[in-house]
Amino acid sequence: VLETQPAEQRTETEAIRRETAGRLRQALGLLPREQSQVIELAYFGGFSHSEIAEMLNEPLGTVKGRMRLGMDKIRAALAEGL
Amino acid sequence: MSTDHPSRDDLVAYSLGALEPGEERGVEDHLPGCDRCDRELEALAPAVAVLGESVEQLEPPPELRDRVLAVARSEAEPDRTAEPAGHRKARLPGFLLRPATGLAVLAIAAAGVGGYLVRDTGGGESTVPVEATTGIGGSLVVGDTSSMLSLHGMAPLPRQAVYQAWVQHGSAVRPSSNFIPDNSGNAMTAIDGHLSSGDQVMVTQESAPGHTTPTGPILLSATVD
Numbered sequence: 001v002l003e004t005q006p007a008e009q010r011t012e013t014e015a016i017r018r019e020t021a022g023r024l025r026q027a028l029g030l031l032p033r034e035q036s037q038v039i040e041l042a043y044f045g046g047f048s049h050s051e052i053a054e055m056l057n058e059p060l061g062t063v064k065g066r067m068r069l070g071m072d073k074i075r076a077a078l079a080e081g082l
Numbered sequence: 083m084s085t086d087h088p089s090r091d092d093l094v095a096y097s098l099g100a101l102e103p104g105e106e107r108g109v110e111d112h113l114p115g116c117d118r119c120d121r122e123l124e125a126l127a128p129a130v131a132v133l134g135e136s137v138e139q140l141e142p143p144p145e146l147r148d149r150v151l152a153v154a155r156s157e158a159e160p161d162r163t164a165e166p167a168g169h170r171k172a173r174l175p176g177f178l179l180r181p182a183t184g185l186a187v188l189a190i191a192a193a194g195v196g197g198y199l200v201r202d203t204g205g206g207e208s209t210v211p212v213e214a215t216t217g218i219g220g221s222l223v224v225g226d227t228s229s230m231l232s233l234h235g236m237a238p239l240p241r242q243a244v245y246q247a248w249v250q251h252g253s254a255v256r257p258s259s260n261f262i263p264d265n266s267g268n269a270m271t272a273i274d275g276h277l278s279s280g281d282q283v284m285v286t287q288e289s290a291p292g293h294t295t296p297t298g299p300i301l302l303s304a305t306v307d
Contacts, residue, residue: 037292042100043133044272045260045291049100055242055290064091071094074129 035070038063087119088112097126214302222273222283222304229273231283233302236263244291245301247271250282258283260291281306 031039041047041055049067053060088096088109095101096109113119212220220233231247239245239262247258261271273283282305286298 033292039098039133041260041291042095042098043130047100048102049095050102052100055244056292057242057290061091064089064095067098067100068091068094071097071126071129074132075125078128078132 031070031073035066038066039070042067087116090122093119093122094126097123097130212302212304218302220302224277224306226276228275229277230270231273232270234268236267236269238263239287242290244288245269246286246288246293246296247273248284248286248296249273249275249277250284251278255295257294277306279306
């Protein structure tokens with residue numbers, strides 16, 4: 001997509017992307033640690049929910065629930081114009 | 083399409099690449115023709131996409147890429163090109179698959195050259211030796227907003243244990259990423275955030291993820307000059 005945009009627009013797109021990334025980091029930081037932790041371990045760490053449950057010594061359902069709650073909060077933050 | 087809908091929890095885990103392979107196949111068998119689950123995944127997609135954008139993508143300058151790729155082709159050992167830490171990353175949508183791809187090659191090649199921290203300053207690069215315990219080597223490619231740590235010679239971990247990267251800035255130490263090595267002892271992990279001169283990246287072994295301060299001995303460190 002970027003290749004088809006003029007330089008000025010590309011700069012603006014990049015600025016928006018960086019702004020969004022910064023705010024997303026803030027949103028992740030605002031999540032309860034137990035929610036951001038399971039999302040980070042899954043998405044950035046590459047662990048399955050079963051592996052995360054084992055590592056954290058938590059029931060699988062708890063880990064799944066934390067993922068869902070955390071992602072719902074990120075969705076809500078996006079809807080509010082993250 | 084199977085008739086039983088996956089739970090929302092499982093759809094969220096699917097979107098994060100966190101289902102076990104069998105569970106993932108079950109969801110994928112169900113999805114074709116199911117508008118309800120399709121809508122749910124579509125609703126999740128922006129949140130997953132923005133996760134990937136939360137870590138800045140790094141693009142090394144062409145001269146650095148060319149130089150290190152040339153070294154990689156001529157000198158890097160085949161087993162150093164094993165996949166990064168985390169045996170499931172190959173099917174993940176996460177940033178480790180995308181922006182890290184080029185840097186992975188650079189970091190592995192740098193490790194082959196002799197275990198140096200390679201600093202990309204934008205207009206060139208400088209090297210700083212990595213200090214590590216016997217048998218561990220690696221490199222750190224430092225970018226403006228995130229860096230990539232690539233290691234080899236990492237010992238297998240006990241169950242539930244992880245390697246943990248830390249960043250020391252002045253007297254403050256912040257936790258960075260958790261990672262596990264592959265079967266060859268190779269590992270790769272991203273260090274999020276800008277590293278300043280004097281900052282030190284360290285790695286410890288921890289009994290479980292989630293520690294906020296190091297509890298194990300420092301296995302490797304690299305100080306940004």
